[in-house]
Amino acid sequence: xxxxxxxxxxxxxxxxxxxxxxxxxxxxxxxxxxxxxxxxxxxxxxxxxxxxxxxxxxxxxxxxxxxxxxxxxxxxxxxxxxxxxxxxxxxxxxxxxxxxxxxxxxxxxxxxxxxxxxxxxxx
Ligand SMILES: [Zn+2]
Numbered sequence: 466x467x468x469x470x471x472x473x474x475x476x477x478x479x480x481x482x483x484x485x486x487x488x489x490x491x492x493x494x495x496x497x498x499x500x501x502x503x504x505x506x507x508x509x510x511x512x513x514x515x516x517x518x519x520x521x522x523x524x525x526x527x528x529x530x531x532x533x534x535x536x537x538x539x540x541x542x543x544x545x546x547x548x549x550x551x552x553x554x555x556x557x558x559x560x561x562x563x564x565x566x567x568x569x570x571x572x573x574x575x576x577x578x579x580x581x582x583x584x585x586x587x588x
Contacts, residue, residue: 495556496529499549516544529553 501512503519511528512519520527520539527539533553534541542550 494525494529495552496525496532499532499545500525500528513542513544515546515549516542518542529557533557 499514501514503510503512505521508521510519510521511523511525513528513531515532518531518540520531523538530537530553531539531542532545532550533556534545534550535554535557545553
């Protein structure tokens with residue numbers, strides 16, 4: 466007489482709720498699509514892929530102004546396509562807009578709401 470007891474795995478509950486928050490730093494600046502970063506003497510320089518000019522330091526935002534053709538601390542790019550230049554100009558506009566918005570939000574949140582500390586209890 467053989468009695469084979471087969472364990473049933475029907476009630477194997479697998480809770481697959483594994484919140485895995487991976488923080489990946491992404492260069493989301495659109496200017497990176499048109500600029501390559503090079504390290505020279507432990508200093509980063511940025512080379513424009515459209516005109517080949519490289520600028521030391523200043524950051525990616527200066528390169529964005531270079532691509533957008535906004536003169537100031539950088540020369541305007543002579544090789545950037547019109548649509549890319551337009552994209553950079555729009556991006557710079559959005560950033561200046563959002564900066565103003567956060568400024569306004571901070572000013573608006575400066576007031577502290579009065580707390581109602583009056584409590585009536587029926588005894
Ligand atoms: Zn350029």
